Amino acid sequence: MNMCQLAVCPWLKIISPSLDRKFNQQVERWFCTTLLAATSIWAPTKLVLTGDRSLLGESSSGSAATRNMGDLYSWLAPAIEHGCMIISNHQTYFDWIIIWIVSYCVRCHGYMKIILKAELKHVPVFGWGMQFLDFIFLKRKWAEDKQTFTDHMQRIVAHTDPAWLLIFPEGTVICEKRTAISDKYAEKMGLRRPEHTLLPRVSGSRVCLSQLRPRIEFLYDFTIAYEGLKAGDIPEDEYGLVSMYGKCVYPREIHIHIKRYPVADIPDDEEGFSKWMHHVFVEKDKRMAKYYELGHFPRDSAEDDSIPQDKPVMHITKPVAADNLPIEMMWMWAQFMAIMIPARYVYGAALSAIISAISAIW
Template sequence: MNLSQLAVSWWLQYLSPWIDRKFNQHCEHWFCNLLVAATAIWAPTKLVLTGDRELLDDKSSSGAATSNGGSERSWFAPAVEHGCMVISNHQTYFDWIIIWILSYQERCDGYVKIILKDDLKNVPVFGWGMRMFDFIFLKRKWADDQQTFTRHMRRIVEHDDPAWLLIFPEGTVLCNKRIAISDKYAEKMGHKKPEHTLLPRANGTRFCLSQLRGRIPYVYDLTMGYEGLKKGDIPEDEYGLVSMYGKRVYPREVHIHVKRYAVADIPEDEEGFTNWMNQVFVEKDTRMARFYELGRFPHNHTEDEAIPAGEPVLQMTREAKDNNLPAEFLSMWLQFLALLTPTYYVLHAVYSTAVSAVSALLS
């Protein structure tokens, strides 16, 4: 993938920025193919989704809404058409892979924008590819990061792609060190200490959303829970990427609760947005408490009083894989060959010409 990007992007971006962007989105789809294949082979998990009924534009079909039938596509229909912002609690580094696979199943995996630490852009192979995917790398210094956010949000607004901007407002995965820092800050600010999440950071999320208002209709709020964990466990210690892909210690089910907020209903001012974000994470913390009690997210009013009586939540289960993956992989390798074979001959011809020219000058 790196070779294909290096062979094409360095000149294509000058010839046609639009085609170059589409090419790198296709490369992002290739990389997600690899993630889906690795997960299907070494960590074959199921995605168990539950959702608020507000996800359906037509709420009259209650029977179909709670099944694994075709109506589940409408959960993410606005995101597929217009793009969205996705916010989530951050349990393990597997979270972003699962969300990317979810976007893959919605055929939007080429449009995902993930926020990462600035050091990662220089990691050989992976860092180079993510830079070409136009991922967002932050230095954790607001003066620098604000400019970075501005550039990336401007590109999302200007382009017609249904971009999925993924943000983890907690800033990092749960760990004892971060829990202690979060608890200390909660005590200082007079907030209740969360049990299963960290206090969210609202500043970057608010700034991004302020730039995207009018471009995206919804913010999708995901709450992630991993099968087999108990209250008090550190998810990353149990299901780290090395354990999952290296030792095949993985959750058989990843539970995802999906909630959708209309951007127009989210406060724009700093205080209002911060209060809204804090309330979102208070609900997440409560939802996670029920998850650890039930081993899944609640389904109805008897399991969670916040769910309206007589209105069970939406439910569906998906395998974290694609049945067409072998064909996709064959197609991907054929495209690699189609790109790299002529590139090799062109570069070889250029090199031979340059050597001949230098030899002629020296003689």
């Protein structure tokens, strides 16, 4: 896929930026399909999705809610149509892959834009490819990252495609070193010390949302937890990418709780947004505590008294696999070869012409 991007993208950027964007959306679908295939073979886990009634609107109750509660398309309908911003806790480096796979489930995997740490762009194949896909790589230093944020967000909002922007406000996966830094900062600022997350970094999320406000209706809050872990475990130590894809050590279930917030209700000023984000992560930390207690996110008032008795949490379980993965992979490779075979002859002819011209000069 890197070869395909190298063969096509430089020319398309000059000839038609619009076609270049469409082409890279298709390559993004190929990347996600490849990741899904690899996961279904080496780490065939199961997705357990839960969501409160915010996903169906304030008026959702009775038969309408019952009818739609098992339909992920209903949960994410505004995001499918208009795009969205997703914030999530960061447990392992597999988090962004599983959220990308969630977007695959509603056929939006060609529109994902993920904010990742700068080191990942140097990973062979996937890191190189994600640079073409305009993923956002940050050094986690706001003075250096601010312009990167601004440039990428301007490109995203310049187009009508329903972009899905994923950001991890914690900035990195949870670990002992980062937990100690987070706890020290919480004590200094008089904030609640989280037990199962890190304190969120606010500046980047605020810039992203301020740019996306005219485009999107909702911000989606994902809380991720991995089966088989206890409170205090370091998820990345157990379920890192090498463990999952190299050693076939993977969780049998990955739990994701989804909640959505109307963008119009989220403060835009720096102080208000900071308070809002910290409140979201306090809720997230409490939700993680319940997960470690129950082995799943709470689903009704019997498991969590903050859940209304008449509005139990919605629930979907599905394997991480495509319905027609062999056909999808065959179609992907057919498209790939349809591009690479003509490109080979075009580049070969161009190279021959250049060599002939140089020979004639000499």
